[in-house]
Amino acid sequence: MNNIHILWVDDEIDLLKPHILFLEKKNYKVTTCTSGSEAIELVDEDNFDIVFLDENMPGLTGLETLNEIKEKHSDVPVVMITKSEEEYIMEEAIGNKIADYLIKPVNPNQILLSLKKNLDHxxxxxxxxxxxxxxxxxxxxxxxxxxxxxxxxxxxxxxxxxxxxxxxxxxxxxxxxxxxxxxxxxxxxxxxxxxxxxxxxFTPNTDAPLLSHVLFKEKVAPLLSKEQPTLMVVIDNLRYDQWKAFEPIVANHYKKTEEQPFFSILPTATQYARNAIFSGLMPSDMEKLHPEFWKNDTDEGGKNLHEEDFLRAQLKRLGLSNLTTEYYKITNLKSGKKLAENFNGLKNNDLTVVVYNFVDMLSHSKTDMDVVKELASNDKAYRSLTQSWFKNSPLLEMIQQAQQMGFKLILTTDHGTINVKNPSKVIGDRDTSLNLRYKTGRSLSYEDKDVLVAKDPKTIHLPSINMSSSFIFAKSDLFFAYPNNYNHYVSYFRNTYQHGGVSLEEMIIPFVVLEPK
Structure with missing residues (x-):
């Protein structure tokens, strides 16, 4: 059956003869010794799959032997066996990354279970x-x-x-x-x-999901108070699976009290979806009520420069201007570290909003950087990269500090992304917007089956750049490509992460409320 080789270390090894015979009948190979120093020599000489180690031995103790073995052979699982149930021994052993912990007297089935758990798991x-x-x-x-x-x-x-x-x-x-x-x-x-x-x-009194433009009013505002400070973190482009990937890290500091996925509005793009969260308005209303803050796709200049202005206007509308509120946008490591270092200065705020742009940088740079392309070649790798970033980010430092200071934590995003695989041909004039997953402009030609069309943008509360403008949104894993220079364009953007269109990954996104542990 198997070629598994066990080292069993116990100064009373003769008493364990029945256990060893039991394992040999199951086709395990067992080598025995009676001291820690002998065990260390044997582990150096042979390749053992697992070590059973008695804690209480004359000479080198089990814990000392464990340390020696782990120093040289950190990958070998060690199962500690002890008569003692003293807590400090358990803690020491666990701290030294033992694979299992058994209390004497052990029966053969316990040993077998431990083997299966560690080697066949x-x-x-x-x-x-x-x-x-x-x-x-x-x-x-x-x-x-x-x-x-x-x-x-x-x-x-x-x-x-x-x-x-x-x-x-x-x-x-x-x-x-x-x-x-x-x-x-x-x-x-x-x-x-x-x-x-x-x-x-968007029709009044229609059953509708929780959408970007009502998220703050319906889910965030009711949680705000002067009794407990709130940290609201909006990580851009955060898909639901990426949240699930780093949720266990957050769970070390916070316990989840609510998780409700909500729907991003269309286009699932930052200037529309994130501005909708902060303004509490759909894009056509932002354009109408705040022309000084809103920019259309074809307008010059940054499209997300007024999130704080939108937020303050919404707080005023909701009667929450009395709350002490600060807004921060983190677009690089330096500004993230600076905010983490000065986080203690936020303790008197009722609401601190942090927009963290990391995932956006990652997904966009993926199209430009071969290294990132290699690191995030599929969804599994993309999740892993996000988790690795989060573990080592200033954002995690902020969350740890927020927990110590008693902040309520709200984690959310503006929209997700999808790995695009297949091109869909589109033709538009030179004023057509540039996004790969949605287009707005006049006289667009496209493949009907590939898109969701809004011939009259007003029906979905989007601004019309001019009288004959329409919007199209790519479905599934498609991306728009122009016929000229088609092959180069397609090979450049295929298998990159994009947003703006209609997919589960872009539209169904996390909203999570957590309380400090």
Whole structure:
């Protein structure tokens, strides 16, 4: 069966003869010794798969032996076996990264369980996960044919992400491919759902999901008070699966009290969706009520320079001007570090809003930097890169400080991104907007089946740049490409992360409320 080689270290090894015979019958190879110093020599000489180590031995103690073994062979799992239930010994052993901890007297089945847990764990988990997903696959396929409301779409997307994360570490590539095909099918159906229902969500008294422009009023404002400071972090381009990837890190400091995915408005692009969050208005209303702050796609200058102005105007409308509020936008590591260093100065604010632009920089630079392209070649790698960034970011430092200072924490985003795979030809005049996932302009020519069209932008509360302007939004994993220089353009942008269009990844995004631990 197996070629697993065990080293068992115990100064009373003769008493364990029945256990050793039991393991040998199961085809495990067992080498024994009676002291820590002998164990260290043996581990240097041979390749053991696992070590069972008695804690209480004359000469070198189990803990001292453990330290020596781990210093030279950090990858060898060590199972500590002890008569003592003293807490400090357990803590020492756990601190030294033991694989398991057993209290004497141990029975053979405990040993077997520990072996399976440490050596067969990934195989057993992989097999069980595969079986579970195979059972779930049919249910997801059935749900896909019947899903018909925004709540059902949120639930289905969450289920797909759950299985994507479960299957991430298993060795069965075919299961991952099957899930990928379900995600593709889900996005095709979701595009049809949005096409049919999106304009109705803006009709008064219609059942509509939580959308960008009402997020602050409905979810954030009711939580604000002078009794407890609130830190609201908007990480741009943060997909729901990326949030799930670093949620365990946040959970070390905060406990989640609410998680409600909401829908980004269209276009799923920063100047529209993020300004909608801060202004509490749809883009056509921003243009009308705040012409001094709003810029259209074809206007010169930055499109996101007035988020703080929009926020203060909304706070005033909501009767919350009395709250001490500060707004920060972090666009590079230097400004992130500076805010983290001075975070203590925010303790008297009622509301501190931090817009963190990291994911945007990552996804955009992915198109320009071959290194980042290599690092984020698919969704799994993209999640991993986000998690690695978050672990080492000034943002995590801020969250740790906020927890110590008793801040309520709100984590959210403006929209997600999708890895674009397939080009869709579009033709427009030179005033057509540049985004790869949506276009606005006059006389646009496009493939009907590939897009959601708003011939009259007013129906979805978007500004018209001129009388005959329309908007088109790419569905699924498509991106717009012009016929001239087509092949170069397509190879340059294929397999990059873009936003602005209609997909589950761009539109269904996280909103999370947390309390300090």
């Amino acid at each position: 990934s195989r057993l988990v992989s097999e069980r996960t595969t079986i579970n997903y195979q059972q779930e696959f049919r249910k997801i396929a059935m749900d896909l044919s019947m899903v018909n409301s925004y709540d059902e779409w949120i639930a289905l997307y969450q289920k797909l992400i759950y299985w994507e994360l479960q299957l991430e570490d298993i060795e069965d590539a075919s299961m991952v491919e099957i899930l990928e095909s379900q995600k593709v099918e889900a996005n095709i159906q979701f595009g049809k759902f949005i096409d049919k229902n999106y304009p109705d969500w």
